[in-house]
Amino acid sequence: MTHLTNLTLKIWRQSGPDDGGHFESYKVDEISDEASFLEMLDVLNERLINEGQEAVVFDHDCREGICGTCSLMIDGVAHGPQRGTATCQLHMRKFTSNVEIVVEPWRATGFPIIKDLMTDRAALDRIVEAGGYITAPTGGAPDANLIPVAKPVADAAMDAAECIGCGACVAACPNGAANLFTGAKITHLNLLPQGQAERFSRAEAMVEKMEEYFGSCTNHGECEAACPKSISIDVIALMNADYLKSKIKNRKSLSRT
Numbered sequence: 001m002t003h004l005t006n007l008t009l010k011i012w013r014q015s016g017p018d019d020g021g022h023f024e025s026y027k028v029d030e031i032s033d034e035a036s037f038l039e040m041l042d043v044l045n046e047r048l049i050n051e052g053q054e055a056v057v058f059d060h061d062c063r064e065g066i067c068g069t070c071s072l073m074i075d076g077v078a079h080g081p082q083r084g085t086a087t088c089q090l091h092m093r094k095f096t097s098n099v100e101i102v103v104e105p106w107r108a109t110g111f112p113i114i115k116d117l118m119t120d121r122a123a124l125d126r127i128v129e130a131g132g133y134i135t136a137p138t139g140g141a142p143d144a145n146l147i148p149v150a151k152p153v154a155d156a157a158m159d160a161a162e163c164i165g166c167g168a169c170v171a172a173c174p175n176g177a178a179n180l181f182t183g184a185k186i187t188h189l190n191l192l193p194q195g196q197a198e199r200f201s202r203a204e205a206m207v208e209k210m211e212e213y214f215g216s217c218t219n220h221g222e223c224e225a226a227c228p229k230s231i232s233i234d235v236i237a238l239m240n241a242d243y244l245k246s247k248i249k250n251r252k253s254l255s256r257t
């Protein structure tokens with residue numbers, strides 16, 4: 001284990017949604033290279049509290065890449081310099097001594113800043129609320145293989161289901177689009193037999209809810225690069241295909257009523 005010394009953290013401080021915000025610089029020293037990025041912020045916060053200053057507000061929960069709560073732009077990159085990694089899994093060994101690290105919140109119109117590095121990502125919940133469910137009966141776990149699912153389909157659905165809803169895709173996108181997130185949430189249900197009953201109403205409702213909050217996708221692909229779960233932009237193509245079909249299928253079902 002070695003220690004990093006003389007780190008300068010340039011951190012975005014913003015007292016609330018209506019404050020303009022500004023950067024403040026803090027020196028941190030003797031940080032173990034085995035510490036996670038969030039643990040390094042904990043060290044800074046402990047010091048700030050001991051000095052009677054306000055701690056830096058940032059989101060975190062599981063600290064093991066599951067919940068999608070951690071959300072920092074580190075040197076302009078969503079979740080920092082290591083691909084396929086959430087901020088909480090990023091270790092200080094990715095940095096060197098005597099450097100400046102710029103830490104900002106997600107920057108997107110759909111994610112208003114609450115305080116410092118914490119943003120309001122409820123818009124993602126609204127998209128899921130619009131259609132991210134199945135009406136298949138729940139209850140006891142069914143026997144394995146009761147509903148046969150082809151291996152490639154199961155794999156593709158599980159890959160999409162890896163989305164942890166952190167919003168890095170939105171933060172990385174020059175348009176602030178949430179197509180990777182919405183595509184992943186739609187795809188993991190729409191590919192499976194259990195998700196067929198609402199397939200097209202789901203695609204229509206979730207895409208249209210997404211458009212209320214977020215920008216439009218123009219295929220930059222930044223979202224795929226920023227995703228801590230390396231979700232492929234293929235899910236966007238699948239979502240677009242289902243959305244287009246929904247416009248025909250849902251219209252037909254309307255004309256029958």
Ligand code: FES
Nearest residue numbers: 063067068070088
């Ligand atoms: S804190 Fe849960 S994914 Fe990072």
